[in-house]
Amino acid sequence: xxxxxxxxxxxxxxxxxxxxxxxxxxxxxxxxxxxxxxxxxxxxxxxxxxxxxxxxxxxxxxxxxxxxxxxxxxxxxxxxxxxxxxxxxxxxxxxxxxxxxxxxxxxxxxxxxxxxxxxxxxxxxxxxxxxxxxxxxxxxxxxxxxxxxxxxxxxxxxxxxxxxxxxxxxxxxxxxxxxxxxxxxxxxxxxxxxxxxxxxxxxxxxxxxxxxxxxxxxxxxxxxxxxxxxxxxxxxxxxxxxxxxxxxxxxxxxxxxxxxxxxxxxxxxxxxxxxxxxxxxxxxxxxxxxxxxxxxxxxxxxxx
Amino acid sequence: xxxxxxxxxxxxxxxxxxxxxxxxxxxxxxxxxxxxxxxxxxxxxxxxxxxxxxxxxxxxxxxxxxxxxxxxxxxxxxxxxxxxxxxxxxxxxxxxxxxxxxxxxxxxxxxxxxxxxxxxxxxxxxxxxxxxxxxxxxxxxxxxxxxxxxxxxxxxxxxxxxxxxxxxxxxxxxxxxxxxxxxxxxxxxxxxxxxxxxxxxxxxxxxxxxxxxxxxxxxxxxxxxxxxxxxxxxxxxxxxxxxx
Ligand SMILES: Nc1ncnc2c1ncn2[C@@H]1O[C@H](COP(=O)(O)OP(=O)(O)OP(=O)(O)O)[C@@H](O)[C@H]1O
Ligand SMILES: [Mg+2]
Numbered sequence: 001x002x003x004x005x006x007x008x009x010x011x012x013x014x015x016x017x018x019x020x021x022x023x024x025x026x027x028x029x030x031x032x033x034x035x036x037x038x039x040x041x042x043x044x045x046x047x048x049x050x051x052x053x054x055x056x057x058x059x060x061x062x063x064x065x066x067x068x069x070x071x072x073x074x075x076x077x078x079x080x081x082x083x084x085x086x087x088x089x090x091x092x093x094x095x096x097x098x099x100x101x102x103x104x105x106x107x108x109x110x111x112x113x114x115x116x117x118x119x120x121x122x123x124x125x126x127x128x129x130x131x132x133x134x135x136x137x138x139x140x141x142x143x144x145x146x147x148x149x150x151x152x153x154x155x156x157x158x159x160x161x162x163x164x165x166x167x168x169x170x171x172x173x174x175x176x177x178x179x180x181x182x183x184x185x186x187x188x189x190x191x192x193x194x195x196x197x198x199x200x201x202x203x204x205x206x207x208x209x210x211x212x213x214x215x216x217x218x219x220x221x222x223x224x225x226x227x228x229x230x231x232x233x234x235x236x237x238x239x240x241x242x243x244x245x246x247x248x249x250x251x252x253x254x255x256x257x258x259x260x261x262x263x264x265x266x267x268x269x270x271x272x273x274x275x276x277x278x279x280x281x282x283x284x285x286x287x288x289x290x291x292x293x294x295x296x297x298x299x300x301x302x303x304x
Numbered sequence: 305x306x307x308x309x310x311x312x313x314x315x316x317x318x319x320x321x322x323x324x325x326x327x328x329x330x331x332x333x334x335x336x337x338x339x340x341x342x343x344x345x346x347x348x349x350x351x352x353x354x355x356x357x358x359x360x361x362x363x364x365x366x367x368x369x370x371x372x373x374x375x376x377x378x379x380x381x382x383x384x385x386x387x388x389x390x391x392x393x394x395x396x397x398x399x400x401x402x403x404x405x406x407x408x409x410x411x412x413x414x415x416x417x418x419x420x421x422x423x424x425x426x427x428x429x430x431x432x433x434x435x436x437x438x439x440x441x442x443x444x445x446x447x448x449x450x451x452x453x454x455x456x457x458x459x460x461x462x463x464x465x466x467x468x469x470x471x472x473x474x475x476x477x478x479x480x481x482x483x484x485x486x487x488x489x490x491x492x493x494x495x496x497x498x499x500x501x502x503x504x505x506x507x508x509x510x511x512x513x514x515x516x517x518x519x520x521x522x523x524x525x526x527x528x529x530x531x532x533x534x535x536x537x538x539x540x541x542x543x544x545x546x547x548x
Contacts, residue, residue: 214407214408216383219380219412221380
């Protein structure tokens, strides 16, 4: 009886206020889509970090005839110098930190370079003698590249010691700011959504002020008066949240899995399963936001 | 039943108090007229009883409860013991007579069964049986006020507050409403009625409380609208009434 009454009030409220309800749905839809995207972007970054950081190596570049950097003086590293570097890698001081290492000569470097820049004009300009020989080192703990730098950077015949993670950090900084931007937009949109929900509920209450006046007069409890309005806001917001959840799943399914994964094979991306985990978060956020906003909006009609 | 102790009500932005040190006790089963010029504080008095306003100072007891101590969450439950009727009826235009009366029971959580017993009862009491399916705009003013009274008494309140219930009605129709209110009073409900209607007050010879500028200047059992006043003054009241 009471439940039926409350639900029919909610239905009436939604219908009477249709254009406002539609705008609430749209604004929560867009704002929560941003929230969902931000969450997924964060988890993408975390995922890529673990993936790439694990694979990141430290390169010990050796001098070529053309380099002047480091201890090089346009003199290619000699076999003796290379042997000294290798001995260092095998030494008791460094060996405990090293998982594995291998030597890459100029021909191999050239082959890798051609692979990496296939189709790029630069590939035609490069010759093997321009590319440095290098030791590629996998550390047991990738955080400790400084030890290698300290031990090897000063050696004769070593041009530089480069931790690949420094490149990754730049990429992640860019991704991170993209994700922060999404969070910022999401926050602004959520504020707009909350205000819009409050306005909608206030309008709805205004259009029913006769009923509200009589309810208060005959002693309807605050909760009874409040509930239809709060539900009205929550229903509208939940519809928006469902749409946002659908959008997030669709983005992951069609764009990330459908496009990015094809374009960049070998990189692991967020999956539809990850997106499905975000959906309940969005529903909860939308519902909670609407409940709080409508409660605040309606409470002024309950003051005695 | 209702007790006002030194109650003063000052509205914000209005230096002159609407009620000024009002001391009054109304007993169970009484029928009280609240009379006085426009702005003398009659409606303010009724709103205080209903706890729609809180007094600026003084204490109000209604049905044994100190209104100053009722939390705002409990106010709705307190109001279920009171019925209220206004000059402008305040019916819901999109609901039938039956639904208007039923609405006040639905929103306090009464069962369907109870409603289908109580509403026809109340409609019969006010003389509207058979008109439950009408809409307010299909009724005369007197009938609309009867619906409002039915709504006010359907939950069997101990107190009925009526703020100029005959203010919009012609004398004959007003008499019908007064007969109804007296019948309700005879069944044990305390009735407090604010009014400008000289004829009604004089004819019924009930307790009269007269307010002037928020002060009680007269509290008389079996009184008239004005006390021992020259005919001239009574006429001027009457003409003031006519111009309203
Ligand atoms: N909500 C309010 N805010 C400020 N002042 C108010 C308010 N309600 C009433 N007043 C003032 O309080 C005084 C008493 O008003 P009240 O409505 O109680 O008079 P009344 O006797 O019912 O008059 P009437 O016969 O015209 O209905 C008036 O001066 C009025 O202007
Ligand atoms: Mg008044």
